Amino acid sequence: MKSIKPTISTISDQSLDAFTRVIDFIKSLYPAQGTIPLHEPRFTGNERRYVLDAIDSTFVSSVGAYVGRFEEMMQEITGAKYAIALVNGTSALHIALKLAGVRQGDLVITQPMTFVATCNAISYLGAEPLFVDIDKTHLGMAPDALEELIREAVVVRDGAAYHKPSGRRISACLPMHTFGFPVAIDHIVALCASCHIPVVEDAAESLGSFYKDRHTGTFGLLGTFSFNGNKTVTCGGGGIIVTNDEALGKRAKHITTTAKMPHPWEFWHDEVGYNYRCPNLNAALACAQLEQLEGFVQNKRATAARYAAFFEDTAFTLVQEQPDSFANYWLNTLLLPGPAERDAFLEMTNRAGVMTRPVWTLMHQLPMFEKCPRMPLPNSEDIAARAVNIPSSVRI
Numbered sequence: 001m002k003s004i005k006p007t008i009s010t011i012s013d014q015s016l017d018a019f020t021r022v023i024d025f026i027k028s029l030y031p032a033q034g035t036i037p038l039h040e041p042r043f044t045g046n047e048r049r050y051v052l053d054a055i056d057s058t059f060v061s062s063v064g065a066y067v068g069r070f071e072e073m074m075q076e077i078t079g080a081k082y083a084i085a086l087v088n089g090t091s092a093l094h095i096a097l098k099l100a101g102v103r104q105g106d107l108v109i110t111q112p113m114t115f116v117a118t119c120n121a122i123s124y125l126g127a128e129p130l131f132v133d134i135d136k137t138h139l140g141m142a143p144d145a146l147e148e149l150i151r152e153a154v155v156v157r158d159g160a161a162y163h164k165p166s167g168r169r170i171s172a173c174l175p176m177h178t179f180g181f182p183v184a185i186d187h188i189v190a191l192c193a194s195c196h197i198p199v200v201e202d203a204a205e206s207l208g209s210f211y212k213d214r215h216t217g218t219f220g221l222l223g224t225f226s227f228n229g230n231k232t233v234t235c236g237g238g239g240i241i242v243t244n245d246e247a248l249g250k251r252a253k254h255i256t257t258t259a260k261m262p263h264p265w266e267f268w269h270d271e272v273g274y275n276y277r278c279p280n281l282n283a284a285l286a287c288a289q290l291e292q293l294e295g296f297v298q299n300k301r302a303t304a305a306r307y308a309a310f311f312e313d314t315a316f317t318l319v320q321e322q323p324d325s326f327a328n329y330w331l332n333t334l335l336l337p338g339p340a341e342r343d344a345f346l347e348m349t350n351r352a353g354v355m356t357r358p359v360w361t362l363m364h365q366l367p368m369f370e371k372c373p374r375m376p377l378p379n380s381e382d383i384a385a386r387a388v389n390i391p392s393s394v395r396i
């Protein structure tokens with residue numbers, strides 16, 4: 001038997017005992033499994049039927065009935081007027097930022113605690129992130145940090161916002177609903193509106209999460225979703241842009257389908273476009289998964305409630321949805337007392353076959369974004385040093 005005691009010796013026996021109890025509890029939530037994954041997909045509905053149907057139809061690529069159905073389902077779920085299905089969440093971010101008006105040399109306000117796709121998409125347009133801190137309750141962009149940036153470093157000229165220290169234009173704000181917890185998005189939208197900055201919401205992790213009874217991703221000018229294999233529902237790879245703006249919705253579809261003008265046989269493209277359309281095969285999988293979204297979210301929320309009850313009397317804090325919000329609890333997140341405990345916890349749980357993960361390396365600490373402008377980031381740095389994600393798959 002391998003010892004599961006961590007090599008880090010600065011941890012008290014009391015903490016180690018507490019970690020053992022956590023491992024036992026997680027194993028009781030997910031019984032009869034070898035290694036317990038962080039988040040695995042569940043194909044318990046019409047997945048096989050729809051995918052085989054797509055194959056039988058011969059429409060497996062970017063034209064087919066499931067693509068339209070996928071979009072309609074997302075309109076219905078989010079309440080957005082337009083939904084455009086793309087190959088993944090990263091391409092959705094790329095196009096949403098482009099449509100919001102982000103250009104070469106601009107700055108885009110975002111948070112340092114996010115998946116790298118958020119900042120990569122900004123870079124694809126030749127722009128750079130401008131980092132503001134997160135809030136410790138919901139782990140997304142903090143309205144007070146954004147307010148401080150606007151007060152101290154933003155100037156509005158001719159209906160556009162500029163970053164005073166660098167003179168660069170700020171063409172968008174891109175908050176992210178971290179691990180499915182809604183940020184105070186109405187506050188962020190209002191702050192940005194006061195200085196003509198359009199908001200694009202990275203709702204990749206928050207499908208099924210609502211703020212004040214409105215679906216995340218629908219507060220800004222545009223919002224984006226991801227259907228990657230580790231998300232709440234998956235279609236292998238896929239993304240969605242939502243918007244209530246008709247012109248933007250039509251343009252999103254146009255430029256993601258190579259900007260080809262509709263014609264039965266002629267090839268006429270009126271600008272440089274992208275081949276970003278979601279294939280019918282993936283859309284078929286998406287439709288089957290979306291039929292189960294409500295049940296999945298209920299199931300995940302029940303698991304989160306079990307975790308909350310368990311962690312209540314411990315030294316660890318489970319991140320919970322805030323007033324006015326309804327979270328999908330995509331990944332349950334635990335705050336440990338400090339980095340030494342976090343490292344020991346990661347080592348012990350993973351060795352015991354319970355997958356846990358630290359949060360992403362903060363974006364301003366990655367080589368390609370380390371020189372990007374930023375405000376003070378104490379909350380991001382504190383949370384990144386002691387947060388871990390724990391198993392959160394839908395339970396059977």
Ligand SMILES: *Cc1c(COP(=O)(O)O)cnc(C)c1O
Nearest residue numbers: 088089090115117118204226228
């Ligand atoms: C998953 C994710 C994306 C998009 O990912 P894809 O793999 O391209 O679908 C974007 N932003 C965040 C925060 C994500 O978690």
